[in-house]
Each structure stands twice: as C-alpha cells, then as structure tokens.
Amino acid sequence: MAVSVSAGDSEIIEVETNLSEDLANYVNTKTNTAKKTVAVQKSGTAGKMLYILVGVSFGLMCVLQVTLNISLRLAHSNFLEEQIKWLETSYNNLTEEKKQLQISYNNLTKERDKFTELEWRKFNSSLYYISNEYKTWEDSRRDCLKRGADLAVINSEEEQVFISQLNTKPWIGLTDKDSEGTWKWVDGTPLTTAFWFTEEPNDGAVNGEDCVSLYYHTESALKNWNDLACNNTELMWICEIVNG
Numbered sequence: 001m002a003v004s005v006s007a008g009d010s011e012i013i014e015v016e017t018n019l020s021e022d023l024a025n026y027v028n029t030k031t032n033t034a035k036k037t038v039a040v041q042k043s044g045t046a047g048k049m050l051y052i053l054v055g056v057s058f059g060l061m062c063v064l065q066v067t068l069n070i071s072l073r074l075a076h077s078n079f080l081e082e083q084i085k086w087l088e089t090s091y092n093n094l095t096e097e098k099k100q101l102q103i104s105y106n107n108l109t110k111e112r113d114k115f116t117e118l119e120w121r122k123f124n125s126s127l128y129y130i131s132n133e134y135k136t137w138e139d140s141r142r143d144c145l146k147r148g149a150d151l152a153v154i155n156s157e158e159e160q161v162f163i164s165q166l167n168t169k170p171w172i173g174l175t176d177k178d179s180e181g182t183w184k185w186v187d188g189t190p191l192t193t194a195f196w197f198t199e200e201p202n203d204g205a206v207n208g209e210d211c212v213s214l215y216y217h218t219e220s221a222l223k224n225w226n227d228l229a230c231n232n233t234e235l236m237w238i239c240e241i242v243n244g
C-alpha cells in the first residue's frame with residue numbers, strides 16, 4: 001500500500017524514531033545495570049557462603065580440639081587413678097606384713113625372755129647357763145657346745161664377781177692340759193688376769209690338775225680359783241654365750 005508522507009509526518013516519524021532509539025538505549029542501559037546488579041548480588045552471596053563455610057569449619061575444628069582435650073584428660077585421669085590404687089594396695093600389703101613381722105618379733109622376744117628366765121642369766125652382753133648336775137670338765141664342755149655356748153671365759157673382775165655370786169662350784173673354761181703351767185681359755189686366749197685361791201694352782205692330784213673350777217664360800221670373790229683333775233665328776237659347770 002502506498003503511503004504518502006507529508007513534511008509534518010516526516011517530523012513525527014523522525015521524533016518517533018528518536019524516541020524508539022532512546023527507548024532502546026534506556027532498555028539496554030537498564031538491562032546492563034540489572035545484569036551488573038545480579039552479578040554483584042551473585043558475587044556477594046558466594047562471599048557470604050564462603051564466610052559461612054569457613055566459620056562452620058573453624059567451629060568444627062574447635063569442637064574436635066575440645067573433644068580431643070577432654071579425651072586425653074580422661075585417659076590421663078584414669079591412668080593416675082590406677083596408679084593411686086596400685087600404690088594404696090602396695091601400702092596396705094606392706095602395712096600388713098609389718099604388722100605380722102611385729103607379731104613374730106614380739107613372740108620371739110617373749111620366747112627368748114621365757115627361755116632366759118628359766119635357764120639362762122644375762123649379765124652385760126653375755127648369757128650364762130648354770131647346770132643342775134655334775135660332770136667331768138670335758139663332758140661339761142660338750143654340754144655347753146651342744147647349747148651353742150662354751151664353758152665360761154672370765155674376762156674381767158666384774159664378770160669374776162658375777163660368776164662367784166651364783167653360789168655354785170662350777171667348772172670354768174680354763175685349762176693347762178695342753179702344756180703344764182700354761183693356762184689357756186677355751187676360746188684360745190691366754191690367761192692374763194687370774195683369781196687363784198691361796199696356794200693354787202698346785203697341780204696337786206696324783207695325775208696332775210689341769211682344769212679349773214671355783215671354790216665357793218671363800219673369803220673373797222676375787223680369790224677363789226682352784227685347779228682340779230679334769231675327770232673329777234663332782235662339779236657343776238657354767239656355760240657362756242657371748243653377745244647373747
């Protein structure tokens with residue numbers, strides 16, 4: 001269809017055209033702006049997501065660390081408890097053993113005291129046994145040895161007085177049977193301090209006198225030794241345990 005365009009129409013067309021172009025430019029501009037906005041918004045959302053992800057990860061790590069710490073503390077605490085229990089058990093066992101040892105010690109002490117009271121007398125660091133029968137010097141010594149002792153060895157004036165006061169007439173552990181006139185104690189030591197009675201030793205018997213006993217009822221406790229025949233069977237004897 002043919003269209004006639006006048007000058008006025010031409011202006012209108014031009015105006016319309018310009019309007020169309022402006023409109024198109026406006027739409028493009030808005031579209032681009034909208035796209036940018038969407039892009040920016042998308043970019044912002046991704047950032048937030050990243051922050052959230054990092055935050056959650058950090059939180060999980062903290063929870064794991066706390067859990068690990070608690071587990072380690074619990075394990076350590078259990079180990080310590082077991083150690084304490086073991087030490088307590090050991091302590092109780094040792095206490096019980098100590099108690100038993102104390103009981104044994106007390107019983108042994110009682111036995112020793114009873115034994116000492118009945119048969120042995122204590123003086124300084126020695127124990128003395130006084131026989132209630134009579135034997136030769138050799139048999140007397142044998143009896144002492146069986147008791148874990150030996151015939152008494154008088155080492156001091158004090159001991160001489162103690163033995164003299166026992167009011168017996170005992171053999172003591174002194175002899176010159178190995179060499180006449182050379183007096184020796186049964187422990188092998190030579191005689192240094194003697195307490196002979198008047199005119200003793202006299203080796204007076206037919207076959208000599210080589211073993212020593214104490215007289216009793218003499219004037220002095222420091223002067224009562226006598227040598228006699230070793231086979232004399234009329235004497236008691238006295239044994240000594242040193243450091244008993």
Ligand SMILES: [Ca+2]
Nearest residue numbers: 153154155159
């Ligand atoms: Ca002695």
Ligand SMILES: [Ca+2]
Nearest residue numbers: 176203209210
């Ligand atoms: Ca003699």
Ligand SMILES: [Ca+2]
Nearest residue numbers: 202203226227
């Ligand atoms: Ca004599």
